[in-house]
Amino acid sequence: MSQLIPPSVLPILLLFASNVFMTFAWYGHLKYKSTALPVAIMASWGIAFFEYWLAVPANRWGSEVYSAAQLKTIQEVITLIVFAGFSALYLKEPISWNHGVGFALIALGAFFIFHKWS
Helix, strand or coil: CCCCCCCCCCCHHHHHHHHHHHHHHHHHHHHCCCCHHHHHHHHHHHHHHHHHHHHHHCCCHCCCCCCHHHHHHHHHHHHHHHHHHHHHCCCCHHHHHHHHHHHHHHHHHHHHHHHCCC
């Protein structure tokens, strides 16, 4: 599979997919607040299991191309993108301007992580 997808792109795709699972694991239960907490915890844990099957290879293979700091930064930026969509589409909680500003500042931080300083 890694032959078909460039080594710099594969971890990003896997991290994106893993973040979809993790976002549902962490926040999906908020739509079902009447569900007993232990049930929500077990359901979330079951969803997170699949997140690990994607995140661990993403980081293992990604470490061949990116530093650990870069991988973490990629993961955090992807998390914000996935969460913004999840919040608006699934939870029906739209992203407001102040969220956008906060996300932009995080993106600025990502620039500093990836910029080649001499």
